[in-house]
Amino acid sequence: MINFLSILVGYLLGSISFSYLITKKVAGIDIRQHGSGNAGATNTLRVIGKGPAILVLLLDAFKGVAAVLIFAGLSAGDPMPTAMAGLGAILGHNWPVFFGFKGGKGVATTIGVLGTISFFPTLYSVLTAIVLIAITRYVSLGSLILLVMIPVFMYFRHDPSSYIILGIIVAILGIYRHRENVKRLLNGTERKLGSKKS
16 A cells, blocks of 8 residues: 555656746746756757756656655665655656656656665766766757666665665656657767757
C-alpha cells in the first residue's frame, strides 16, 4: 500500500509544472508553445531569460527532494517507497496530469530525487555534466551523460539495489525523452547553449 501511495503522491507533486506557471506569470505565455516546446529550465532560459530559468530549475529539483523526503520519513528505513516516490515525481514532471501530460524532460527533478537518496554519485555526475556542457555547450549532451553516470556511480558506491534500479529506469526514461536531441547531436544540428534559434 505504501509503495502505491508513494508513487501516487510523488506523481502529483511532480505534475506541478513550474516552467509553465512561471512563464505564464512572468511573460503571459505557454512555454510549451515556444522555443523547443519543452516545459523545463533550459527552454525557460532560452525563451524568457536566466532569472526565471534558475527559479524553475530550483523548484523542479525541490519537488523531487520533497517527494523523497516525505516517504523517507514514512517508510521506516525501507528504500523501496522512497525510490517509488522519486520515480513518481519524475514521471509527473515528464507527463503532468494537471497540464495535459505535456511536461519537461525531468533532468532537474531527477537531480533532486537522486541527489537526495544518493548525494555523492549525483554530485559527481552533475560536475561531469557541467564540465561537458562548458566544453561543448550542448545542454542535452551533458544531461544525457548525467543520467547515465548516476546509476554507474551508485553501483560502485554499493547503494541499495532499489536505488540503483531507479537510477537505471530514470536513465532510460531520460534517453527516451531526449531522443530528438540524440538525433540532432548525431546529425550535427543540435542547438548550443546561447545560440539563437534560426
